[in-house]
Amino acid sequence: xxxxxxxxxxxxxxxxxxxxxxxxxxxxxxxxxxxxxxxxxxxxxxxxxxxxxxxxxxxxxxxxxxxxxxxxxxxxxxxxxxxxxxxxxxxxxxxxxxxxxxxxxxxxxxxxxxxxxxxxxxxxxxxxxxxxxxxx
Numbered sequence: 001x002x003x004x005x006x007x008x009x010x011x012x013x014x015x016x017x018x019x020x021x022x023x024x025x026x027x028x029x030x031x032x033x034x035x036x037x038x039x040x041x042x043x044x045x046x047x048x049x050x051x052x053x054x055x056x057x058x059x060x061x062x063x064x065x066x067x068x069x070x071x072x073x074x075x076x077x078x079x080x081x082x083x084x085x086x087x088x089x090x091x092x093x094x095x096x097x098x099x100x101x102x103x104x105x106x107x108x109x110x111x112x113x114x115x116x117x118x119x120x121x122x123x124x125x126x127x128x129x130x131x132x133x134x135x136x
Contacts, residue, residue, distance in 0.1 A: 002055065003064070003067035004051075004055040010048050010075050011044065013044075014043075015044065015045035033085075035085050036089065043081070044079075051070075055071075070116070074109035077103070077108075084099035
């Protein structure tokens with residue numbers, strides 16, 4: 001499996017979970033876990049989908065084990081963070097350390113992604129830019 005396909009698949013699962021969480025909050029009229037809902041959608045849906053696009057445009061990187069590790073670390077950190085943030089906002093302060101650790105996992109995954117972005121382009125082959133024609 002490539003990093004892009006894993007990113008896209010996980011992004012869809014995260015957005016389904018985020019939408020279900022939003023529907024649950026609306027139905028119960030209890031929006032106390034809204035911060036967890038926001039983290040889940042932004043980190044899980046938006047960021048993973050953007051990672052997928054980036055990886056798809058760089059085929060050599062897309063097939064690398066390190067890129068898969070980055071996507072998996074991001075996803076695990078995001079899932080843990082969403083649960084921990086929801087628990088903290090529901091009054092379960094014992095989840096504070098889980099929120100802290102998950103934040104560090106997500107940060108580490110972003111630092112790894114930053115490495116890919118700033119790595120010299122000669123080390124990361126990108127796919128050729130498609131010829132675009134205007135729509136008529």
